[in-house]
Amino acid sequence: DAKTTQPNSMESNEEEPVHLPCNHSTISGTDYIHWYRQLPSQGPEYVIHGLTSNVNNRMASLAIAEDRKSSTLILHRATLRDAAVYYCILGYNTDKLIFGTGTRLQVFP
Amino acid sequence: GAVVSQHPSWVICKSGTSVKIECRSLDFQATTMFWYRQFPKQSLMLMATSNEGSKATYEQGVEKDKFLINHASLTLSTLTVTSAHPEDSSFYICSASTGLLIYNEQFFGPGTRLTVL
Numbered sequence: 001d002a003k004t005t006q007p008n009s010m011e012s013n014e015e016e017p018v019h020l021p022c023n024h025s026t027i028s029g030t031d032y033i034h035w036y037r038q039l040p041s042q043g044p045e046y047v048i049h050g051l052t053s054n055v056n057n058r059m060a061s062l063a064i065a066e067d068r069k070s071s072t073l074i075l076h077r078a079t080l081r082d083a084a085v086y087y088c089i090l091g092y093n094t095d096k097l098i099f100g101t102g103t104r105l106q107v108f109p
Numbered sequence: 110g111a112v113v114s115q116h117p118s119w120v121i122c123k124s125g126t127s128v129k130i131e132c133r134s135l136d137f138q139a140t141t142m143f144w145y146r147q148f149p150k151q152s153l154m155l156m157a158t159s160n161e162g163s164k165a166t167y168e169q170g171v172e173k174d175k176f177l178i179n180h181a182s183l184t185l186s187t188l189t190v191t192s193a194h195p196e197d198s199s200f201y202i203c204s205a206s207t208g209l210l211i212y213n214e215q216f217f218g219p220g221t222r223l224t225v226l
Contacts, residue, residue: 032210032211034210036215038153041220042219042220043113043202043203043204043217043218043219043220044153044202044204044217045217046214046215046216049210049211049214051211085152087152091210091211092211093209093211094209094210095140095141095206095208095209095210095213095215096143096155096158096210097143097155097204097210097215098155099145099152099153099154099155100152101152102152
């Protein structure tokens with residue numbers, strides 16, 4: 001399985017944009033990039049996913065490098081509620097999620 | 110969005126007893142349910158994959174006789190921790206899927222915190 005590498009932790013101030021990086025240099029041509037996040041003491045929740053093109057939804061944007069070896073999750077205006085562990089996960093023909101260590105995002109008021 | 114519930118949300122039990130955790134998809138039918146465990150400050154570890162009416166598929170290193178999974182319907186899966194010991198104390202999380210991740214997001218329950226004394 002292709003692996004992802006994320007920074008252990010990041011910090012942001014409230015209402016500022018946050019760029020969460022994910023490296024996946026061994027990604028296969030069919031792997032999608034999925035992002036989930038886990039708020040404290042809760043189960044994870046879906047954030048966004050994409051294949052090649054940049055993706056936007058109400059929660060975030062996903063910017064995918066042209067060579068697909070890296071991607072960035074963008075939170076346009078961080079709120080205190082966005083403090084969570086963010087997981088970048090690769091997958092294609094599966095419904096199984098294998099979680100890595102993720103990035104713990106702290107948001108300061 | 111779709112809702113997945115877990116019951117109980119927390120449980121404390123004595124060493125040697127068995128504990129059952131329920132996972133329900135409340136407003137949709139799940140083709141597959143998954144069970145994870147999570148120790149403090151660590152990531153989620155997939156324990157098993159469960160499909161209705163068939164035996165669960167366990168990940169390597171997970172004892173199937175200790176963690177019994179029953180998937181009675183498209184909306185209910187249960188995890189029973191048999192003869193629980195303090196090292197089984199953890200946060201157990203289930204999730205429900207309606208298909209491949211590229212088309213369908215996976216929905217997670219709120220988790221069950223198990224403490225074994």
